[in-house]
Amino acid sequence: MVDWDLIRVFVAVMEHGSLLGASKDLGMSPPTIARHIARFEDSLGLVLFHRRHDGYHPSKAAQALLPKSRQVARSVALFSRTVSDVKSPERTRVRLASGFWFSKLITSELPSFHENNPDMEIDLVTGHQIADLDEGEADISIRNIRPENGALVMRKLGEALYAIYGSRSYVAQNAVAYEEARFESCDWIGAAEPLNSLASQIWLREQGVQEPKLRCSHTLQFLDAAKAGMGLTILPRIIGDRETDLVRVSELIELPSKDVWLIVHERSRDLPKVRTVINWLVPVFKQL
Amino acid sequence: MVDWDLIRVFVAVMEHGSLLGASKDLGMSPPTIARHIARFEDSLGLVLFHRRHDGYHPSKAAQALLPKSRQVARSVALFSRTVSDVKSPERTRVRLASGFWFSKLITSELPSFHENNPDMEIDLVTGHQIADLDEGEADISIRNIRPENGALVMRKLGEALYAIYGSRSYVAQNAVAYEEARFESCDWIGAAEPLNSLASQIWLREQGVQEPKLRCSHTLQFLDAAKAGMGLTILPRIIGDRETDLVRVSELIELPSKDVWLIVHERSRDLPKVRTVINWLVPVFKQL
DNA sequence: ATCTCGTTTTTCATATTTGAAAAACCGGCA
DNA sequence: TGCCGGTTTTTCAAATATGAAAAACGAGAT
Numbered sequence: 347m348v349d350w351d352l353i354r355v356f357v358a359v360m361e362h363g364s365l366l367g368a369s370k371d372l373g374m375s376p377p378t379i380a381r382h383i384a385r386f387e388d389s390l391g392l393v394l395f396h397r398r399h400d401g402y403h404p405s406k407a408a409q410a411l412l413p414k415s416r417q418v419a420r421s422v423a424l425f426s427r428t429v430s431d432v433k434s435p436e437r438t439r440v441r442l443a444s445g446f447w448f449s450k451l452i453t454s455e456l457p458s459f460h461e462n463n464p465d466m467e468i469d470l471v472t473g474h475q476i477a478d479l480d481e482g483e484a485d486i487s488i489r490n491i492r493p494e495n496g497a498l499v500m501r502k503l504g505e506a507l508y509a510i511y512g513s514r515s516y517v518a519q520n521a522v523a524y525e526e527a528r529f530e531s532c533d534w535i536g537a538a539e540p541l542n543s544l545a546s547q548i549w550l551r552e553q554g555v556q557e558p559k560l561r562c563s564h565t566l567q568f569l570d571a572a573k574a575g576m577g578l579t580i581l582p583r584i585i586g587d588r589e590t591d592l593v594r595v596s597e598l599i600e601l602p603s604k605d606v607w608l609i610v611h612e613r614s615r616d617l618p619k620v621r622t623v624i625n626w627l628v629p630v631f632k633q634l
Numbered sequence: 635m636v637d638w639d640l641i642r643v644f645v646a647v648m649e650h651g652s653l654l655g656a657s658k659d660l661g662m663s664p665p666t667i668a669r670h671i672a673r674f675e676d677s678l679g680l681v682l683f684h685r686r687h688d689g690y691h692p693s694k695a696a697q698a699l700l701p702k703s704r705q706v707a708r709s710v711a712l713f714s715r716t717v718s719d720v721k722s723p724e725r726t727r728v729r730l731a732s733g734f735w736f737s738k739l740i741t742s743e744l745p746s747f748h749e750n751n752p753d754m755e756i757d758l759v760t761g762h763q764i765a766d767l768d769e770g771e772a773d774i775s776i777r778n779i780r781p782e783n784g785a786l787v788m789r790k791l792g793e794a795l796y797a798i799y800g801s802r803s804y805v806a807q808n809a810v811a812y813e814e815a816r817f818e819s820c821d822w823i824g825a826a827e828p829l830n831s832l833a834s835q836i837w838l839r840e841q842g843v844q845e846p847k848l849r850c851s852h853t854l855q856f857l858d859a860a861k862a863g864m865g866l867t868i869l870p871r872i873i874g875d876r877e878t879d880l881v882r883v884s885e886l887i888e889l890p891s892k893d894v895w896l897i898v899h900e901r902s903r904d905l906p907k908v909r910t911v912i913n914w915l916v917p918v919f920k921q922l
Numbered sequence: 923a924t925c926t927c928g929t930t931t932t933t934c935a936t937a938t939t940t941g942a943a944a945a946a947c948c949g950g951c952a
Numbered sequence: 953t954g955c956c957g958g959t960t961t962t963t964c965a966a967a968t969a970t971g972a973a974a975a976a977c978g979a980g981a982t
Contacts, residue, residue: 350638350710366929375971380930390717399929399978407720414713417769421709422638425702429678432695481705491779492891543786603780654959663941668960687948687959 350418352386355379356394357415360408364401428482440623441469443477443484446565447582448606452488454588455630463622479611485620487609488627490545497612503627504634505604508546510596511586513575523578523595533559533577535568545601546580584634606631638706640674643667644682645703648696652689716770728911729757731765731772734853735794735870736894740776742876743918751910767899773908775897776915778833785900791915792922793892796834798884799874801863811866811883821847821865823856833889834868872922894919 358368358379365376372379383402387394394411395402404412444452449472456468471477476491477484479498490506510528517523522531536558537547544565550558560576562568572579573591580599586592608627614620646656646667653664660667671690675682682699683690692700732740737760744756759765764779765772767786778794798816805811810819824846825835832853838846848864850856860867861879868887874880896915902908 347642348714350642350706353710353713354635354638364929376930377932377972378970381969391721392717397930399976401929410720411713411716414709414716414769418638418706418709418713421702421706422641425641425699425706426636428699428702429680432698433679482702491781493779543781543788652959664960665942665962666940669939685960687946689959 348386348389352382352389353415353418354422355382356386356408357412357419359383359395359402360404360412360415363403424481424483437619438465439467439469440486440619441471441484442486442488442623443471443473444488445490446472447585448488451584452627452630455626459626463626466619466622468623479609485610485614485617486623486627488606488631489609490603490606492605492607493609499610499612499615501608501610501624501628503606503608503631506601506606506634507583507598507604508580508601509583509586509594509598510578511572511581511589511592511594512578513573513591514593516575516577517593517595528578528595529554535560535562535571535577535579537561537568538563541565545603549599549601550580606634636674636677640670640677641703641706642710643670644674644696645700645707647671647683647690648692648700648703651691712769712771719770725907726753727755727757728774728907729759729772730774730776730911731759731761732776733778734760735873736776738854739872740915740918743914747914751914754907754910756911767897773898773902773905774911774915776894776919777897778891778894780893780895781897787898787900787903789896789898789912789916791894791896791919794889794894794922795871795886795892796868796889797871797874797882797886798866799860799869799877799880799882800866801861801879802881804863804865805881805883816866816883817842823848823850823859823865823867825849825856826851829853833891837887837889838868894922 355368355372355374358371359365362368362371365379368379369376374382383395392407393405394408395404397403442452449470452470459468460466471484476489476493477487479485479487488503492500510523512520512523512532516533520528520532522528534550534555536550536555537544538561541547541563558577560571562571568579568581569585569589571577572581573589578595581592583594583598586594608624608631610620610624643656643660643662646659647653650656650659653667656667657664662670671683680695681693682696683692685691730740737758740758747756748754759772764777764781765775767773767775776791780788798811800808800811800820804821808816808820810816822838822843824838824843825832826849829835829851846865848859850859856867856869857873857877859865860869861877866883869880871882871886874882896912896919898908898912
């Protein structure tokens with residue numbers, strides 16, 4: 347069994363690409379790190395780095411192992427957060443997990459929340475990975491998927507509606523954007539690899555858009571690309587309507603996963619801090 | 635920052651309740667472990683164990699920290715599996731994740747698969763936690779939920795239908811089981827705490843069953859309890875119909891999350907071993 | 923060709939960690 | 953009471969890990 351701590355060293359060296367950089371991060375001397383890596387390689391039976399005079403260069407194997415190592419790092423971070431929570435329970439900080447669009451909406455309403463609740467702190471955890479409430483990655487999660495089970499309490503916040511948007515300039519030059527023919531005649535901003543299975547993208551393919559002109563690997567880029575006039579794209583109406591640069595060119599669209607759920611772990615549903623945040627969120631999402 | 639390896643020692647001591655037991659597990663001497671735990675406590679600023687002459691007794695804090703520590707252990711295990719896969723890629727072993735019911739179905743068909751594919755090995759990962767394909771926890775996952783996104787490829791296997799079942803003896807003594815009044819007049823086997831949000835349980839509550847006679851915390855107990863004649867319960871028809879001890883007393887029920895999806899990571903969809911298993915699974919789930 | 927910069931590697935004295943054995947501890951039991 | 957069985961804790965010599973400084977190294981610039 348390998349020394350778990352060596353994984354930490356491995357990650358640091360991967361991130362800095364050199365012993366020297368890693369040494370400052372870890373508070374150890376370069377020779378020590380070199381020895382740690384050597385021992386790690388021995389116990390794994392793999393060559394992780396090619397030593398060069400300009401740094402440590404990761405091997406194929408090292409690259410394959412990095413994501414898993416990061417996962418270990420995340421679980422340790424979670425452990426540490428739990429430690430501090432055991433030592434002094436957070437009574438004013440709430441971790442709120444959601445996708446990018448909802449984060450944007452929440453952020454825009456955050457100032458007024460802070461005004462009314464100056465003592466509360468909110469950690470906004472934004473990502474497309476669904477937070478594991480069971481593992482304490484967040485206190486509250488907002489998703490348009492209803493989780494299968496677990497000790498979770500749910501509450502429907504509303505229904506998200508989508509529509510097709512384009513920039514003012516693009517729409518002005520392509521009047522067809524308003525018509526059914528847009529799916530063939532317009533440029534589209536779609537999703538790349540990791541987002542292929544977004545409901546909006548599936549819908550788009552069903553309408554006949556097979557080859558978007560631009561493929562984005564990150565949700566937020568849809569918005570930026572549309573604003574830049576690259577073409578048409580699908581956005582939640584709560585996002586699109588707020589952008590003065592954009593024009594809505596279609597009716598509202600109902601996607602299959604339209605319901606928006608607020609999910610809380612059973613154990614934290616009655617914490618005052620959590621109640622406060624929920625009571626604030628519910629009206630915020632009324633606007634959907 | 636704490637030494638990650640100390641988490642491993644901590645878990646071992648928690649599991650054995652004594653230094654001596656942990657020492658055999660870890661291959662370290664008891665004094666070393668005692669010193670590690672002491673250092674761990676120092677760096678965390680917590681008392682983890684009460685030392686007694688009959689062993690190390692965990693404190694409240696230690697108990698709160700154990701689940702997170704286990705999570706770290708799991709992520710390290712995943713790391714290790716990746717290491718062995720990098721060293722010698724598994725060409726014949728497929729990890730197949732699913733819920734309990736689907737596992738049961740798969741298991742029953744497994745013999746014929748092995749007959750036709752004697753070289754293949756299948757790891758059946760059964761649980762209600764959704765496997766994170768992205769992290770390599772499994773090669774294939776079968777779920778009745780469509781994941782939100784990620785680099786996943788999906789394929790609909792069919793639609794799961796449910797029905798109400800009871801044991802022969804119970805139904806014989808309670809003819810009302812066949813009628814609408816069963817929701818009030820019969821004993822029910824329902825879900826306890828962690829499974830409250832199963833689609834079947836939600837449906838049951840909607841029919842007016844608020845207080846099941848027996849609450850199970852594990853899906854498989856529904857089946858066992860029904861066979862033991864405790865009352866009525868909801869089962870997938872593919873499971874219930876195969877039990878000779880059970881009688882179906884209702885029409886087929888369509889629950890909201892009826893679609894069954896086979897989910898594969900994009901990166902592994904074209905591996906021969908994965909294709910083999912998928913080609914086998916598709917007809918198996920045709921029976922749904 | 924030589925210098926310089928940022929890196930890794932060697933060296934070696936020092937600090938830390940380790941395990942075996944012995945000692946101490948405590949509850950239960952005859 | 954005294955002893956046994958399971959523990960933890962102490963002791964101390966040996967093994968191991970560490971850091972500072974120096975050396976080695978190679979690419980690019982002068």
